[in-house]
Amino acid sequence: MATVTLSKLDKTYSPGKKDSFRAVKGIDLEIRDKEFMVFVGPSGCGKSTTLRMIAGLEEITGGTLKIGEQIMNDVEPKNRGIAMVFQNYALYPHMTLFDNMAFGLKLNKTPREEIKKRVDEAAEILGLTSMLDRKPKALSGGQRQRVAVGRAIVRKPEVFLFDEPLSNLDAKMRVQMRTEISRLHARLDATMIYVTHDQVEAMTMGDRICVMKDGNIMQVDEPLKLYNDPQNMFVAGFIGSPPMNFFPGSCVEDGGSHYFAEAPSEDGEAFTLKFTGHMVSAAKKQGTQPAVFGVRPEDIEVSGEKSESSITAIIDVAEPMGAETYLYLNTPTGRAFIAKVQAEHAFAIGQTVHLKFNQERTALFDQASENVVKGA
Numbered sequence: 001m002a003t004v005t006l007s008k009l010d011k012t013y014s015p016g017k018k019d020s021f022r023a024v025k026g027i028d029l030e031i032r033d034k035e036f037m038v039f040v041g042p043s044g045c046g047k048s049t050t051l052r053m054i055a056g057l058e059e060i061t062g063g064t065l066k067i068g069e070q071i072m073n074d075v076e077p078k079n080r081g082i083a084m085v086f087q088n089y090a091l092y093p094h095m096t097l098f099d100n101m102a103f104g105l106k107l108n109k110t111p112r113e114e115i116k117k118r119v120d121e122a123a124e125i126l127g128l129t130s131m132l133d134r135k136p137k138a139l140s141g142g143q144r145q146r147v148a149v150g151r152a153i154v155r156k157p158e159v160f161l162f163d164e165p166l167s168n169l170d171a172k173m174r175v176q177m178r179t180e181i182s183r184l185h186a187r188l189d190a191t192m193i194y195v196t197h198d199q200v201e202a203m204t205m206g207d208r209i210c211v212m213k214d215g216n217i218m219q220v221d222e223p224l225k226l227y228n229d230p231q232n233m234f235v236a237g238f239i240g241s242p243p244m245n246f247f248p249g250s251c252v253e254d255g256g257s258h259y260f261a262e263a264p265s266e267d268g269e270a271f272t273l274k275f276t277g278h279m280v281s282a283a284k285k286q287g288t289q290p291a292v293f294g295v296r297p298e299d300i301e302v303s304g305e306k307s308e309s310s311i312t313a314i315i316d317v318a319e320p321m322g323a324e325t326y327l328y329l330n331t332p333t334g335r336a337f338i339a340k341v342q343a344e345h346a347f348a349i350g351q352t353v354h355l356k357f358n359q360e361r362t363a364l365f366d367q368a369s370e371n372v373v374k375g376a
């Protein structure tokens, strides 16, 4: 059983020194046996540091790391039952693919027949069988990355660690390797932890995704749960493209109805929008505390007329994408936002449109904490 359990895991670089930096801030996470867990977040949020602590390449400053039932904080990397694949695959240029993959096994004195068996098996899985005599320079980027994966497979680890392994590949090869790694996960039945800054990679590959920011975990959930039910503005804005639109303002009650009032501005009249469904209970909960109304571009619809539940906006740019059109809009207060609408209308720059929101799918956040607000 290769569960990986992080408890209050903490990393400070150069502790006690002037340039000391706390890169991981006491995170708790349990990665399940055979799970494909993705760490995603912007550059510098602590993804690689966390992965390297799991691998044993970086000393743990505080908390505990368990793999299975064993505490691994002070266990040598080679005894942790893990194998890691890096972004720059660092193959030995003078060695054949076979020797590149066999290298680690030779070092720890695995018998020759066993080495051959494992390398052949990995090559077969990765479609490299006919290339085992080649040297790395005779391979494409995608093939080299496969060799790097092969080097991990031959060690038969219980846990695979990947640190942005596809970043150096072109877009098309990235998509292909993405599918291959997912397939590999299904076939090898191992626990995999995969680091990326790319939310599309995270969404398509992860059983669960751990979203990180500034050394903290912001949310851990299945991909669609993250998308449909973000716990805070950071996750709401990070997952989804184009990102969720945010309108600051506050909730207002009037005659038993609940409204969202955009923050006032000197530039133009702020909008007021009548809430329906779960947005009403969220508004009740939030009261008069400053709030943020969140709506994804795909949950905005062009409506014919002005109403209590529509807002008015001016088209800045219309980008026809084929099946749909991206509208870059401004509210009268000058707040920019994006709508993804059906391509059936023709749109003109400067045109005024009335927009309705699918309030089943919109969200309310508390402005101070940036956490989602949910009614009873």
Ligand SMILES: Nc1ncnc2c1ncn2[C@@H]1O[C@H](COP(=O)(O)OP(=O)(O)O)[C@@H](O)[C@H]1O
Residues within 6 Å of the ligand: 013, 014, 021, 023, 041, 042, 043, 044, 045, 046, 047, 048, 049, 050
């Ligand atoms: N060896 C190091 N010494 C000091 N600071 C470091 C070191 N390695 C990384 N950091 C800092 O720790 C933070 C997290 O880095 P990292 O884990 O590499 O982020 P990510 O992989 O999410 O981009 C960054 O601010 C980075 O500059």
Ligand SMILES: [Mg+2]
Residues within 6 Å of the ligand: 047, 048, 049
């Ligand atoms: Mg990194």
